[in-house]
Amino acid sequence: MAQDWSDVIKGEILARNPEIASINKQIHENPELAYEEYKAHDDFVSILKSLGFDVTPRAFGVETAFSAESGSGGRLLIFNAEYDALPGIGHACGHNLIASSSFASFLGVAAALKASGIPGRVRLLGTPAEEGGGGKLKMIASGAYKGAAACLMVHPGPGHNLSGSIRGVSYVRMLANVKMRVYFTGRESHAAIAPWDGVNALDAVCLSYNAISMLRQQIHPYERIHGVFRSAGDRPNVTPANCCVEYYVRSETRSGAERLWQRVLKCFEGAALATGCEIRVEPLNSYADVRPNVSLCKAYMDVMPEGTVSYSEPADILAGSTDMGDVCYECPGFHGVFGIGTKEGEANHTKGFAAAAGTDDSFERAKECGMGMALVGWKVLSDDEFAEEMQKEWEQDMKLAAEGK
Template sequence: MAVDMISVIDGEIRNRNAELSSINQHIHANPELAYEEHKAHDAFVSVLRTLDFDVTPHAHGLDTAFSADFGSGGRLIVFNAEYDALPGIGHACGHNLIASASFAAFLGVAAALKASGQPGRVRLLGTPAEEGGGGKLKLIAAGAYRGAAASLMVHPGPGHKLPAAGGGATAIRGVSFVRMLANVKMGVHFTGREAHAAIAPWDGVNALDAVCLSYNAISMLRQQTRPYERIHGVFRSAGDRPNVTPADCAVEYYVRSATRAGAEALWQRVRRCFEGAALATGCAMRVEPLNSYADVRPSRALCEAYVDAMPAGTVAFDEPADILAGSTDMGDVCYECPGFHGVFGIDTKEGEANHTKGFAAAAGTADSFERALECGRGMAAVAWRVLSDDGFAERVQTEWEEDMKLAAQGK
């Protein structure tokens, strides 16, 4: 039965190549920013309805989210389709490929459920605004992952970082077990007092001085942080004219560490840099919490099953560990249910990692699309195992519960 169902999955993904390719090309050619992904949303809803799926547009109170469901009873699998782009550089994180892989996996599992007649549910969830907008955080709050046995997605990464990249059919093309950092995001606003910078500078309280002092303090703090921790920020406002003492200045900072607890602890150290700068300059300070992402804590059982499901020798378990550094709101999903966030390489050159124009171009090639479909087949096989194998599903759940205990201890 398992072999037959894998054949059903593979056949369905091959048969739906036209629909999958259409979605992939449409998203890549029409990059839309966080919470503005109307074209991607509408295209997905239209295609899914054409295929007779039960689709909820504008799902969970988000205008550019959707939810497509198939099956009944049994366990629930959720595949995440991301489709937001980056300002100025389009799909430089390859979210068109993420959407395509998840769409393929959803179609494959739905076909297996239909062919088998067994209980089980599969959901394709359109998840807007991963690039800083925290779309999955809002979906979590709305209950989109409630009761899920697992949630899966894959993310493209720079293929040139993989061992033996381009070395033929059995070259390493992906990594299964990928940890990503937790990320605390904060806006900090300093308020001083305006003055004429030439006539009466002594009457002013310079908010830009507070910004600069905090920047330098944080730069020194980096010497005392762990190798995997990151602190980086930008000036959002730094005054208007040189002859007016800046009274209102703001920065935005990201603070990352290996765990959600670690990122919060590091943020408290960074916050003291801002407080010290405010004290030294006489400015008032206000902190604006932005959406923060938890660390990605992948299910070891799901990752092992994915390696087994993919063509032999093409997916490494956890090397290289830095194939996709950074943070994602998929981390928060991993705290809701067992999660999988594997990485597959696309054809990039040195210097063309994620969030570059070169990566955006590579994400639009036919070869990258085919690699996404290959990952979709692998995810569908893993999902089918969760739905059909009680023992495996129990292992996935038990391991996740144990990992959540470690997470609660900050480990």
């Protein structure tokens, strides 16, 4: 019986190739920044409605989010469709492929629910602004993931980092990320006539930058600190009175990232003290660490073509941060990675990666992953024993997370 529904899932995804390919192409060719993904939102809503799904546009209080659902009763399964791009380099993180794979998964599971008549619900969420905007954080706050049995998505990564027949990695940890904007306020003066009257905010910026650079020698290999100057003065002959920097601080866990931030904060406070500046810290949308559910990861490996998915090697294939980490604190989560046809130096957030994300081969790989996720999702909805095991594992992991482990 289970095989019959598996065939339904695969058949539906193959039959809906035109719709999935259309979404993939439209998103890649029309890159939109965080919270500006109006075309992607409207295209998704239009296609889903044309296929007969119940769709909520502008869902969960986010203008460019949507929610589509199928089925009734039972457990709730969620797939995330991301579609925001990066400034200047378009879909250099391949969110068109994320959207396509999740769309395929949703269609496959929805078809199986309809054909089988079993209790269960599948939801496709359009989740804007992953690239620093924290779209999922707003959706979590509005209840988008409340009561979910699991949430799944896959992310493209640099294929040149994979070897042999391996095309993807199932268990992928990603770092927690504390994001802060820091303002230094000094006092203007004429830099030539009366420099002694000024309090130089740019000096505070430079002192903090150098202090943080020294701090990097005493942090763990998996930790990261990086920042940019948002404003650093206007004219050389005016002592800068208002300067701003923005920093990301990453570590293995949410509590670890917060501890590291406290060390970085001392660099800013010390620079302010040394220069006589005032300091103000503005928290941005910080991301939790991705904590994959082992049961989901193993199930994904079981349904993918043999020998094509590694469990956890290479561990650093996608060593950044994402708001999917916060979803993993809401319900059991899966955030696997699949490689696309990149060359050396074309990892995520490069123009080369953006070009690779638009190829037919990358789309086919995304669709293959979408089929795998659909089969795992079906197991979540139809296999009570598996769902119970998955839930118990997640509850235990959340206890470890609360302990900072």
